[in-house]
Amino acid sequence: MSHEIEPISDPGLPDHVHRATDTNPVAEKKAERQVAILFLLSAVGTILFIASYIFIPTTEFIFLPVMGTTNAHELFLGLGLALALLFMGLGAVHWAKTLMPDEEVIAERHEFRSEESDREDFVATVKERAAAAGLGRRSLIKRTLGLSGGLLAASPLLLLRDLGPLPKNQLQTTSWKTGTRxxxxxxxxxxxxxxxxxxxxxxxxxxxxxxxxxxxxxxxxxxxxxxxxxxxxxxxxxxxxxxxxxxxxxxxxxxxxxxxxxxxxxxxxxxxxxxxxxxxxxxxxxxxxxxxxxxxxxxxxxxxxxxxxxxxxxxxxxxxxxxxxxxxxx
Amino acid sequence: MSAPQTPAGKVANYVDERTGAAKWLKKNLTKVFPDHWSFMLGEIALYSFIILLLSGVFLTFWFDPSQREVLYQGSYQPLSGIKMSAAYVSTLHISFDIRGGLLMRQIHHWAALLFMAAIVAHLLRVFFTGAYRKPREFNWIIGVGLLTLGIVEGFLGYSLPDDLLSGTGIRIAEAIIQAMPVVGSYLSFFAFGGPFPGDAFIPRIFTVHVLLLPGLFLALITAHLMLVWYQKHTQYPGPGRTEKNVVGYPLMPVYMAKAGGFFFIVFGVTALLSALASINPIWLYGPYTPGQISAGSQPDWYMGWLDGLVRMSPPIETHAFGHTISWNILIPGLIVPGILFTGMALYPFIESWFTGDKREHHLLDRPRNAPNRTALGAMSLTFILVTLLNGGNDIIATHFSLTINQIMWFSRIGIFVLPPIAYVITKRLCLSLQRADRDLVLHGKETGRLMMSAEGEFIEVHEPISKEKAWTLTQHEQPVALEHLTEDEHGVRNPNSRGSKLRARISRADAEQIQKPGGDTHREIE
Structure with a gap:
């Protein structure tokens, strides 16, 4: 197999690059104001929502280009709710992106497989307990339990019988008879x-x-x-x-x-x-x-x-x- | 240790003394999640589900799940004096008389469409990056279960208003049940409490829609998220990212703010769509009666593929020994969907069989580095797209001045021809992209700067790429084809020679790759 270049190795996590908000107090203040404004706009949306609920009658219609004639009550209620929610979300995300720590962290993973000794202990425990309970020997008990368990599990199906009548000939017939007008x-x-x-x-x-x-x-x-x-x-x-x-x-x-x-x-x-x-x-x-x-x-x-x-x-x-x-x- | 002084401290102390929660929370508040836009698709599905729960509870306060026949005398004049079910009347009442009722109906319906779209997008992301591989097979199966339940739940939900369009959908569902051999008529009579439509199915599907399936959803979503939490999220390859670590941001505060904020954004977008774009205006359809129908009957989009399959089915029925088998319903309505969903659920195991790879995987594949899987995905997607297209054949015909017959024949032929073509093209594209990656690593990137050599020859200057980028492009393993074993090391004939031969053939197709530069870090399979 051809080796055109040396094997490439993992250079490791790149160095962390600081954001403007990390180093420049002016940028930090600005981001803080932006987040606050987004949260305030959310409040404006909620006020629009409340005002629409109280003041716009459900019988009011307005014309919107493209969308056609729309119920004004539902439209402004929806717009108010949308603005309140959107700005709330945008504010939170902007806050996280500009002001919260953005340094990547490394966590270790572990294999899910249990240790060999744990597995052996587990199997030994199960075998020991099962033997103590006589699960291997008492076949009479196992069989009768299986029988009664199966019966018990199947019986609820019976209760579904009255969901509907049997079809009889209902799919074959209609109300049309000889001479029906x-x-x-x-x-x-x-x-x-x-x-x-x-x-x-x-x-x-x-x-x-x-x-x-x-x-x-x-x-x-x-x-x-x-x-x-x-x-x-x-x-x-x-x-x-x-x-x-x-x-x-x-x-x-x-x-x-x-x-x-x-x-x-x-x-x-x-x-x-x-x-x-x-x-x-x-x-x-x-x-x-x-x-x-x-x-x-x-x-x-x-x-x-x-x-x-x-x-x-x-x-x-x-x-x-x-x-x-x-x-x-x- | 001093007693807590602040109110929050006292509450925390009270809870911790009874649960020991502090130890668990301390560990998990700093839990690391990798960051990538495609990891938000599953989040959208989760948030839509929460929106569905909230708006759905609101709707149940007024919705009357009854097929009792009443004369409409409400505020919507065009339907005044018409006989209809109480379910339809209460839906009109919610739409016209309850303040915010129509908005909530729209939010519920838009959230359902978004829920299904997000599930499908999330599924595609998981598939194309190989995130379903060991140890995440359980979560893949739970996901396929959620997709299936979502389709059923959505269908039952839009059937509840008992309008002309949804009633027609229920009629079709009844025909599918009725078509089942031997038990069909009985199952249908049990489901509908007698002949179609009867007066039982709205109350029954209401219980299934608001209690049974949401309960299952809650259980499965909880299990899905707990597994993500416990197994830790997968991550895309890159410098410093290995199978043994997870690189990202901590839950507190970054993901709390980002994910919490994202919930509000998803909800906000849903509300905006609901305010501006009206869907399912049931008052225009009128109440359901089996003798009427509206032209251009279309299900919601996630049912469209099924409808498209039914539409393109050839007209085959078998009549023998006094019995009828409707292949034109059974094949598209039950058999093909059964094969699709079973195949999807089993795919992680099928792949592990033909690659022979039984190891854990936490680093995602770049789709181009798994050309066979990517091509298979494109093939399946093409299949579904053809069916979806055919599900809208009447709408397409009227909008593009085509005949239904043209579209139907295109689909009937395309469903067999186009998926294999998509497979071949996608695989070639992936290999070409691998070639481009290889060139980039070996020869650097084009700078656009031209230089004239002493001999007067013009060449473009290439610049080597960063070592981070080179690592990202070359870190992956390239599969080796499994060999066909006719006999084992002792010369004993392999009793499963045919299976081994098939496996070797698939494995050979899977292993077709462009040799990556920088050494042959072929994976070793133990």
């Missing part, structure tokens, strides 16, 4: 095909029976999107085509990927887009996934009209809506 959300009005123009989208929910109340749990499974295209635009199997009505097609609004609301409809391309992970569904082809992480199309709800001409469900969803789960069969 589609009502607008918001508004709760039943819809006729003529209410929707070509290109229009509407969010609908199943009509409530008297005495029923709509919960978020229902919305989380029942939300449906209605989209009206021209009938000739569909590229559907005959069965799926029979699930539409005069160009109106209905899909579950709950994303088949992770359950977000699929709320973005692009009228030009007839794509539905989920804002969470950008799964994109092609409406004319039964919401086939054309992009993104979703693995399944949005479930289609078969619709028709009832005797009064209102849109209703032909039948319940034929597959579970929302994200996948272990028990899902398709």
């Amino acid at each position: 589609l009502v607008t959300d918001p508004g709760n009005r039943a819809i006729k095909p003529s209410d929707l123009e070509v290109g229009a989208v509407a969010q609908v929910l199943p009509q409530l029976l008297p005495g029923e109340e709509r919960t978020l749990n229902n919305i989380g499974k029942d939300a449906v999107l209605l989209i009206r295209l021209r009938p000739e635009e569909f590229e559907l199997s005959p069965e799926r085509l029979s699930w539409t009505y005069e160009g109106i097609i209905a899909f579950s609004k709950i994303c088949s990927h992770m359950g977000c609301a699929v709320a973005l409809y692009e009228q030009q391309t007839k794509h539905l887009l989920c804002p969470c992970h950008q799964s994109t569904f092609d409406v004319p082809r039964a919401a086939k996934v054309i992009f993104g992480p979703a693995a399944r199309p949005l479930p289609q709800l078969a619709i028709t009209i009832d005797s009064e001409g209102y849109l209703v469900a032909q039948k319940p969803f034929t597959e579970p809506v929302g994200p996948s789960f272990w028990e899902r069969s398709s």
Whole structure:
């Protein structure tokens, strides 16, 4: 191996260089004044904080360039607090840097490993005590202790059982039944095909029976999107085509990927887009996934009209809506 | 011994007679800490945690962790008469009616963002300087634990207001739980007290957010700091600094003033950000309902990588024997994060295995002197950056007139291609920097002064560098590659020959260095 130069050795800690404040009383006095001024500015900040709390009403708004319209009460309260804290901190740091000793100190390190004799003593002690307690011999005691300890440790899990009910078929079903009317959300009005123009989208929910109340749990499974295209635009199997009505097609609004609301409809391309992970569904082809992480199309709800001409469900969803789960069969 | 006269003396006497604290304090008030700006990153995390505790306690005085449905009739007119949860109403109340309430909400949220940023920056500092090496492996693992808990704690925290954006995040978390094979639906029903969203998760995550996790944080942070204290801080190499000493300033008074002052500065900056820059304006999002969503749904930044992974995942599900396995959720949501965090936690042990180095290290590495580690770090960071970028793909698409598809395909390909490229480039850069150090030591620094020799040739005058600088550039050991042992010294075949071969290969890559000048102080591994 080549040795271009002599081995370099550690020159040791460089000599301490004095600061201006260490040698020059004028500089020292100046630093002292600077620290004092910083602490005083902190007090000014606190006074601003108190004054804002008392005198600026919470309903006062002011316009700030870049930031826009801001609540004046919160703004000045925050500025007061920020100034009080910042100057307090700056004062302390300036004090430490200019006036406190800045000579570096050396401390020794020691290896963490215990002395060999300590280790031997430790092992001997443990062995001796364990032997005295008969830990090696009394296997009956050890086994029964292990058994009861394990039981005792596992039992609290039992108490968590009532955190929730078993899923049963709740992930598989929705409130949609044969003949359930589609009502607008918001508004709760039943819809006729003529209410929707070509290109229009509407969010609908199943009509409530008297005495029923709509919960978020229902919305989380029942939300449906209605989209009206021209009938000739569909590229559907005959069965799926029979699930539409005069160009109106209905899909579950709950994303088949992770359950977000699929709320973005692009009228030009007839794509539905989920804002969470950008799964994109092609409406004319039964919401086939054309992009993104979703693995399944949005479930289609078969619709028709009832005797009064209102849109209703032909039948319940034929597959579970929302994200996948272990028990899902398709 | 005379009885103490001053009030302070009397108090000290009272305490010491009962605890013997004087002996311990005498020793520790003069404890030495090395000075470097990068050692403040961990401090920022600690101080943000204290700010989070203070502002969080304030918020709990008014926050109502309940999903009871109420009609809003408060002072924020645009939402008047709308049905929402009591949690959302109380968040509006804190934001609009409690004086300083909005400021405290903003401070809490900004401090959480800063907390996570500081943890990540601190982690990078520790990684790139090799500070996790023996004897500090425990503290590295505690740190990885704190990072993991911090992500969970932050996510639960911003979910509490029960607004449309955070509810969507909870919906996604529910889908990840539900996707677990065999137990998924059960776990989800237990966590949410029935089908999603139910009315149980806000009270439950509130307890976890304000009691369970902060308790764990306090315990782990205490252990983290006690270990730093007991093992003494690492230091950067330089003249007079060795593996056997620690060079710096004493706790009292210098670090008390500096660290104490720095706490106020961190708090002050947080307050300033909170006063000027509004984040998470939940009143604009509206209350959560599963049937609605806002465009451009973005999690907080420390969740962005996870969201980005989920977004770039290919649409794969397996349907077999009447069951479904959602690889498009499991891989990005559980498997990849599991591998990342396990790998991170185990890294000190992996490195020690392929370097064969089992000694204590208190002097930090300059990143260029550990090209393999630095390159690995850059590689991991590139991986996370690609995912983070993809987590914001909708925002990037609208801001830079790109399509979502372009960004998604860039990420899907980039996640495999860019990290190895980053590895190679970083390693080459490190070796180049080593070469530059070597030139500096051998030939001195350029002065910019030109001289004409008698023959008319122009040369630039080089000036030798100081012996302190030369030492700093050459004090490090250079690793030697471990050899592949097929048989031991008695000629017996090594039963673990494959492991040894792999180790030799990694070790060879790790040992690639530019020969430093001034002798071959190769480390000797006992």
